[in-house]
Every structure is written in structure tokens, then in C-alpha cells.
Amino acid sequence: MSEAGIAAMAEAIFAKPGVAVAQAYSEPERETLYFRSPAELCAFAARLEREGDSCVLLAVHYPDMAGPFAPRRIALDPAKCAGRTYRYVCEGWGVIRVYLRLSGGKGLASNVGANSQKRAEKWQSHYPEFGSPDAWDWDAVGRHERRLVRVLKKVAAQEGLS
Template sequence: MQTTQNIRFAQLDRVLEAVFKDGNPIVKEAYSEFDSPTKTFLDVDALRTDMSFSPGQEKTFFYYAIYYPDTKGTVSERKINLNPGAVVGHSYRHTQEGWGLIFLQCDYRKFPIVKCRIAVNSPERASKWSGSSPEMSSPDSWDWKIVRRHAGRLVRLLRKLSKEVENDSDRPTAK
């Protein structure tokens, strides 16, 4: 299940609040900064602070992994050792792994429009790919009904917010 939608920066707070609305999630960077531990965001204020943006700022892409404990799956953090010289001055970073993790991506390159994407594996996709990642726990350990419930709630909100943007652009402007 996934969707990519364009929303206004002013609407982004509704998405962040929805992430924390239900299920006491653990939100982490999907990939840490180079040579740094992964940041964890325990509440909407911490996530909002990390995602703060000003036009002209260098960082325009934010990527998070959301784990809802009621989904019962196993999440792990893997250290990625970079090939020497691949990223000058850096040697590693961390990533989050788990078949039922929900990913949130926010791209600010067209600010004040934010391109938001919610993505999560289906149980079928996770089962198909599980053989290629034997270090990860079985996809069967996840409660996929609850994964779909959380992901679906966020997907529906993004689509609704995108429709609001579309509806506003359809209105005639005053002269």
C-alpha cells in the first residue's frame, strides 16, 4: 500500500499529528545521517522540529520509518558500511528494517508544496522477498490487519489533504 501526494506545507502538521494519534508509534530516521546514530522521535513535537524547513535550506528530503508496537513485528537496525571513498569523509550509516514498517517521505523541493509519500509492504510482497533477507524475522510475525489499518489511515489523510489542494486550485481567483 502506498500513495504519493502533493500537499501544502501548512497541512503537514496534520500528517505528523496523525502519525502519533494512535498506537504509540516509534518513529526513527529510515536512514541515519552519515557516521551518526539513528535519531528517534518519541512525539509529534520532536518530529516537527526535525522536519522544520526554510526556503533555501540545503536539506529538502526527510525519510522516516514508523513502527506501531501493536503490529507485533520485529524491527532491527542495520549498520551499512560504506565502500571506502564512496561518500568522501564518511564510513557508515544505519537503516531501519522490518517487513511491516510504514515509511513517510517528505520532499520540500517545490516548497510550499510538499510531496509526501506513505509506503508499506503488503504481506504478499513481504513473503515473496523474505528469502532474500533471512536476517530479518518472518513476515508472519506481523499483524498485517493492524499494519494495514495504520497505513490506510495515513494514506487516506494524505489523499484528503491533496484533494483540498486540488479544490483550492480549481477556485477562481479574485481580480
């Protein structure tokens, strides 16, 4: 995705007040980065691109979605992670994931997604750390997810990626 495409997605993400936007996964043994503006998010994506990363993976939460949104520390296997022992992840039943493939990246196409209420209820017993799916306003989750998907489709069409 081009710089203009990243900028369009960043503007769409921040279009609604009170949004919380964070790295879905922190760097090992570092705190989760939060973004306060489209410009901050674009600068982060540009830095990742310069460093050779292939994507930006975000966790997005709007106040009207309700539900908990906070990074959770997870353990890493130091033998498989160059001696690193932890990182943070932002996840939850209604958290919207935004995956933006950078222009030099290979692999999955950019996408936006969130769990549905039905899926959350089905998997609740497997992920008790996520709490109750009833804590989420699923209409709001779906509204925000669909809005971001529409913007992503428009960007993809403009860039010939659809």
C-alpha cells in the same frame, strides 16, 4: 508540502499510542534519530527545509503491528561517501515508510507505503536479515498504512497536490 501539511501528517502518525517514529536512514556515522511527538517531528522537518533538504523519510512502527523494529548498521563505501563508513537504516517487512516532500523539494510526491504479506513472503529469501514475515500482524500494518494514506490524500487535496 507546507508546514501545515507536515503538521497534519505528524499528528496522524502520533495519533495512536506507543508509536515508534525514526529516520528511515541516519546521517552517515550518526545514530538514528527518533521522534517522540508531532512537535519534534515538525521541528526536524523545518530544520531540514532550512538546510536545503528536499524531503523527510521516516520509518513508522505501531506496537500492534508486532514484528521487529530497530535500526541496523550498514556499511558505506568510503570512496563514494566522503570517507564515511557506516549509517543506520530502519527497515523490516511491515515497517511503514512515510516520505514527505518538503515545500522546496523536487522529485517524488509525498507518499506512504508498506510491504504486503504476500510481497514479504515472496522476497523473504532475499532479505533474511528481516526475519520471518510471520512475525508481523499484517491486518494491523494495513490498517495503519491506510489511515496514514487517507490523511496524506486529504492534505494533498487541500494543498492542490493531488
